[in-house]
Amino acid sequence: MTKVTIIDIARALGITPSTVSRALAGNPYVKESTREAVKQKAKELGYERNVIASNLRSGRTHAVGIIVPRIHRSFFSSIISAAEEVLDKAGYSLIICQTRENLQDEIRALNTLSGIRVGGIMLSHAIGSKSGKHIQEAIHGGIKLVQFDRVFEGLPGSTVTNDDFNGAYSATKHLIKRGYKRIGAFTGPLSTKMFLNRYEGYKKALEDAGIPLDETIVFKDSIIRENGYLNGAKALEKGCDAIYSSGDYSALGALEFAKDQGVRVPEDFGILGTANEDFTSLISPSMTSIEQNPREIGTKAAQALLRLMYGETAGEHLTVETTLIPRESTDRKNG
Amino acid sequence: MTKVTIIDIARALGITPSTVSRALAGNPYVKESTREAVKQKAKELGYERNVIASNLRSGRTHAVGIIVPRIHRSFFSSIISAAEEVLDKAGYSLIICQTRENLQDEIRALNTLSGIRVGGIMLSHAIGSKSGKHIQEAIHGGIKLVQFDRVFEGLPGSTVTNDDFNGAYSATKHLIKRGYKRIGAFTGPLSTKMFLNRYEGYKKALEDAGIPLDETIVFKDSIIRENGYLNGAKALEKGCDAIYSSGDYSALGALEFAKDQGVRVPEDFGILGTANEDFTSLISPSMTSIEQNPREIGTKAAQALLRLMYGETAGEHLTVETTLIPRESTDRKNG
DNA sequence: TCGAATTCTGCAAACCTTTGTAGATTAAAG
DNA sequence: CTTTAATCTACAAAGGTTTGCAGAATTCGA
Numbered sequence: 001m002t003k004v005t006i007i008d009i010a011r012a013l014g015i016t017p018s019t020v021s022r023a024l025a026g027n028p029y030v031k032e033s034t035r036e037a038v039k040q041k042a043k044e045l046g047y048e049r050n051v052i053a054s055n056l057r058s059g060r061t062h063a064v065g066i067i068v069p070r071i072h073r074s075f076f077s078s079i080i081s082a083a084e085e086v087l088d089k090a091g092y093s094l095i096i097c098q099t100r101e102n103l104q105d106e107i108r109a110l111n112t113l114s115g116i117r118v119g120g121i122m123l124s125h126a127i128g129s130k131s132g133k134h135i136q137e138a139i140h141g142g143i144k145l146v147q148f149d150r151v152f153e154g155l156p157g158s159t160v161t162n163d164d165f166n167g168a169y170s171a172t173k174h175l176i177k178r179g180y181k182r183i184g185a186f187t188g189p190l191s192t193k194m195f196l197n198r199y200e201g202y203k204k205a206l207e208d209a210g211i212p213l214d215e216t217i218v219f220k221d222s223i224i225r226e227n228g229y230l231n232g233a234k235a236l237e238k239g240c241d242a243i244y245s246s247g248d249y250s251a252l253g254a255l256e257f258a259k260d261q262g263v264r265v266p267e268d269f270g271i272l273g274t275a276n277e278d279f280t281s282l283i284s285p286s287m288t289s290i291e292q293n294p295r296e297i298g299t300k301a302a303q304a305l306l307r308l309m310y311g312e313t314a315g316e317h318l319t320v321e322t323t324l325i326p327r328e329s330t331d332r333k334n335g
Numbered sequence: 336m337t338k339v340t341i342i343d344i345a346r347a348l349g350i351t352p353s354t355v356s357r358a359l360a361g362n363p364y365v366k367e368s369t370r371e372a373v374k375q376k377a378k379e380l381g382y383e384r385n386v387i388a389s390n391l392r393s394g395r396t397h398a399v400g401i402i403v404p405r406i407h408r409s410f411f412s413s414i415i416s417a418a419e420e421v422l423d424k425a426g427y428s429l430i431i432c433q434t435r436e437n438l439q440d441e442i443r444a445l446n447t448l449s450g451i452r453v454g455g456i457m458l459s460h461a462i463g464s465k466s467g468k469h470i471q472e473a474i475h476g477g478i479k480l481v482q483f484d485r486v487f488e489g490l491p492g493s494t495v496t497n498d499d500f501n502g503a504y505s506a507t508k509h510l511i512k513r514g515y516k517r518i519g520a521f522t523g524p525l526s527t528k529m530f531l532n533r534y535e536g537y538k539k540a541l542e543d544a545g546i547p548l549d550e551t552i553v554f555k556d557s558i559i560r561e562n563g564y565l566n567g568a569k570a571l572e573k574g575c576d577a578i579y580s581s582g583d584y585s586a587l588g589a590l591e592f593a594k595d596q597g598v599r600v601p602e603d604f605g606i607l608g609t610a611n612e613d614f615t616s617l618i619s620p621s622m623t624s625i626e627q628n629p630r631e632i633g634t635k636a637a638q639a640l641l642r643l644m645y646g647e648t649a650g651e652h653l654t655v656e657t658t659l660i661p662r663e664s665t666d667r668k669n670g
Numbered sequence: 671t672c673g674a675a676t677t678c679t680g681c682a683a684a685c686c687t688t689t690g691t692a693g694a695t696t697a698a699a700g
Numbered sequence: 701c702t703t704t705a706a707t708c709t710a711c712a713a714a715g716g717t718t719t720g721c722a723g724a725a726t727t728c729g730a
């Protein structure tokens with residue numbers, strides 16, 4: 001049991017706890033010789049500062065929370081990993097909570113963190129969470145907020161999101177450059193801002209290349225593998241020679257359909273996904289994908305949170321660029 | 336700023352803080368009507384218990400730490416995810432730390448957690464950590480320890496590991512049943528207990544089937560994809576018709592070599608990996624693999640930690656069974 | 671109706687650190 | 701040798717909760 005306190009040190013040296021506290025805290029008003037003696041004795045007795053007591057005095061923990069839908073999704077775990085590195089260096093501990101896409105769990109997590117008196121919260125909200133009201137309520141008492149990836153508007157604090165428009169734009173442009181002529185799109189519900197932005201990027205790239213938009217080859221229910229398979233069939237039927245997909249799994253579905261039908265990829269059919277999941281480099285043919293750079297999202301979100309807590313900003317909106325990773329599934333000789 | 340305290344509630348009701356505290360804590364000695372009034376007033380004033388203060392009084396945080404090499408490795412993030420669910424239900428927060436396989440970071444993490452006065456630590460040690468000495472030192476003061484996956488012997492507390500012997504045994508048996516006759520093994524350094532156990536399981540399965548062990552088709556440097564490719568070549572050269580691998584990535588390498596050479600999988604060459612990485616179900620042919628059930632490891636580790644903290648045990652050694660996931664890469668008609 | 675048992679509540683200390691204020695000591699200046 | 705300034709240290713309160721002990725109120729049996 002370690003229970004050496006500054007009182008023990010003070011007693012051993014015949015001085016008071018306040019002096020010991022100041023000596024340890026680096027207060028310049030304490031004599032050098034005293035400071036040395038204190039440090040010496042502290043080490044000798046195996047003193048360990050009681051963080052809880054010092055937190056109580058200051059009213060705030062040296063911890064921050066991160067709330068994500070699912071920890072084990074590679075996108076989120078990469079963000080967490082990067083954020084942890086930044087926060088650890090700054091002397092903050094990271095408390096982790098997951099919502100399983102569920103509003104109730106999100107509220108629970110917010111309450112827990114606010115109860116612990118964390119200095120701030122990094123949040124990517126659950127699908128089941130339809131407005132930011134409960135978040136607004138939970139972040140009283142000076143708790144700072146950084147939203148990343150999935151963002152509600154109208155909340156205080158900072159945000160970090162991907163530049164989805166440009167990601168989709170450069171993806172589509174990549175397909176055009178490779179000589180594909182009739183490029184279909186896989187996307188999700190356009191009510192979600194992220195999907196909308198990607199769709200806009202896709203449209204803009206077509207427009208800039210003088211290719212008319214054909215809404216019959218835009219598939220707005222393509223976020224899972226099965227639908228990718230089905231919509232891949234439809235796309236081929238409608239004469240597409242390439243697909244830009246908002247996700248890797250739906251792109252994989254289309255790839256599987258093509259292989260099943262003996263359609264050659266990339267020669268006759270180009271496929272490009274989004275997220276750069278691990279498997280994209282491991283399957284055959286390997287799949288071109290848009291890397292979202294989750295580590296950078298995590299780093300920026302953590303740094304933004306530190307700035308909020310230090311009072312260096314009242315809120316900022318950061319974007320993280322995406323990176324095109326070209327692979328075999330679009331690697332055909334220029335048209 | 337929420338700064339309603341039990342003192343405010345007490346004052347508003349004309350009673351004392353101690354009664355309020357007891358009422359809120361569910362102490363049976365407080366009158367039902369008083370308790371109701373307290374709860375009512377607490378809600379009315381928006382009271383939020385100051386966890387820091389209560390921790391200071393009790394000397395212990397309602398938090399536990401988890402230390403892993405890398406958060407974003409799917410095996411570990413699944414463990415973390417499952418552990419979080421158990422701990423959250425029990426009212427504990429989970430603080431996350433990563434070592435990046437580095438001893439220095441591991442020591443830092445241990446010190447941080449011990450400084451925060453967590454109730455316990457779940458740990459899978461870094462490769463760079465060669466003995467448990469620094470762990471021993473850090474877990475003074477009643478902090479409980481659960482080691483999982485990578486375990487040092489001789490430390491207090493509990494452990495949770497896979498049943499590697501049986502996993503390898505049933506994997507090898509699966510290959511034998513499918514009619515493969517000459518089964519090679521991919522493994523890592525046998526100084527690591529985990530690899531040793533798997534190797535023993537492989538040997539036992541051969542022995543039970545009356546197949547003599549041939550050390551020339553045991554490849555002890557096969558944990559990465561590249562070596563899997565190279566050793567896949569050697570194995571085929573030596574007449575193997577199947578490979579049991581301690582990892583999925585090296586198995587993938589062998590699979591790629593077979594495909595490059597036109598060797599048919601599973602007809603002429605069976606391949607079986609370990610870890611059941613995402614990609615194993617996504618590649619073609621899909622790969623049979625040993626699932627390690629990381630979620631179960633996480634669940635058991637968290638439960639074991641709770642039992643330690645509640646004083647229900649002084650230490651236990653749990654194993655998690657593995658599960659064979661049969662897929663195309665070994666799916667040939669019985670020889 | 672009285673005493674004892676039971677149920678309930680208050681007092682005050684304890685958890686350990688930080689910090690404003692005031693007092694003490696030393697050094698420098700007159 | 702005294703005054704002023706500069707440097708250092710002590711005192712005590714504050715931060716909010718929990719809990720052992722004692723005392724008050726209530727209930728019950730006799």
